[in-house]
Amino acid sequence: MTTTPHPLVTGAQRLAHDLLVPQAERVDQEGVPASHVEAVKRAGLLGVVAPREHGGADAPVAVARETAEILAGACCSTWFVQTQHHTPVKLLTTYDSPVREKLLRPLATGELMAGIAFAHVCAFPRVPVRAVAEEGGWRFEGRVPWYTGWGLNDVMLLAGVTDAAEVVFVFTEAREQPGLTPSAPMRLAALTAARTVSLELDGLWVPDECVVLRTSQAEFALVDLPRAANASPAVFGVADAALDLVAQTPDGRETARSLRARLDEVRQEAYALADRPSPQDSVPERLAVKTRAYDLLRAATTAAIVAGGGRAMALDHRAQRLAREGMFLLVQGQTAEARRTHLGSLASG
Known part of the structure; x- marks a missing residue:
């Protein structure tokens, strides 16, 4: 902080x-x-x-x-x-x-706002979206499983993978257009409000001047893996908000104080790891700290539900919203390695 x-x-x-x-x-x-x-x-x-x-x-x-x-x-x-x-x-x-x-x-x-449509690149060896070079530009075919902010974003950063395992990042307008069709907004257990859709790409054409980066899948993974291993600030933000609710109840003050001290310790450790100059050297350590942050998020949101009692089950109660948001953060940006580490921790804990 x-x-x-x-x-x-x-x-x-x-x-x-x-x-x-x-x-x-x-x-x-x-x-x-x-x-x-x-x-x-x-x-x-x-x-x-x-x-x-x-x-x-x-x-x-x-x-x-x-x-x-x-x-x-x-x-x-x-x-x-x-x-x-x-x-x-x-x-x-x-x-x-x-x-x-x-x-x-x-x-x-802030004149324009951008969204992202490239999490599917991490699905290797599956290739949900293919990019094919044509004269003067690229054609994109496939399905983007998740795109957040539909109707709010002006442009999107889209990625596809070529037959030569090259990832092509381009910008295109975030609107229905020839070759790009959005689904209906998804109904989710948490964050339905974020306007998430899937995108069907059927020959979407993007000119060369809209390409921002071309890189191999191997190079992309080298950069993306340590980034995805870091604990998200949102985890600490939602946990802090839940502990604020707990601290407002007479029976919860000591619980909130104890959990917040542990949360602050993990936050400091997570950010110190994220700031290391050679991120590839500490991926297992980052994942371990990320898992500890998840544990504290779960404890904080559970404490908010317990402190709220039966009232916490109402849809207009803050505790249940924070608990659902915490559940969402457990899988947001999840990689296979993060999932294995988290499940392993739960099995041994």
Whole structure:
């Protein structure tokens, strides 16, 4: 956590207090409104990691983590919609391409918001989406199983895999178009509000000037595996919010104090591992800490349910919403290795 609040942290806290927390149960049932996205944009939070020269804040990673914790703890659905945006921004920042000049500034300033459609690349050796080179561009065929923020995002970062095991990342408009058909919004046990659909790709054509990166599957896995092994700030944000509820009950104060001390310890360890310069060297350690964070998330949300009693079963009660959001975070961005580590921990615990 930062010691002196950064302006973006202060803005995130104000947004959470004034808008996200008071409306979180309604949003959970009705969906993230466009007005929430606009509020996130006005707070400057879509540009938290973007370069200053392109209109972003270029904030330290600690600020990005803290704002993510605040948003997730306030309204996990709103956090999940906007968190998709930061990966396209990072990719455009890291790799030079024609599309960088077109999109980086509007994405950094919040004029546009991006979503992501490439988690399926991690399904290797399966290839849910294929990319085929044609003169002047690429054709995409297959099915994107999950796409969050449909109807809220302006553009999407899409990836497909070639027959030569090359991953091709492109930008395209986040709308129904020739070769791209969305499903009906998915009904999920948690975060239905985040407007998640699947996308059927039937010859979607994207021109070469919209390509941001081409890399081998092996190189992609080398970068993605340690990143996916890190504990998400959202886990700590939702756990903190649950412990706030527990601490408000006379019988729960000591439980909240004890769990929060353990949560702070795991948070510090997780972020220290994430900041290591050679991430590939510590994947098993990262996964172990991530699993401990999950354990504390589960304990915190369970404690909130217990402290709330029968009232916690009502759909307008914060404890049950946080418990369902915690369940969602157990599988969000899950890899096969993370699943094996988590299940192994549960078996031995």
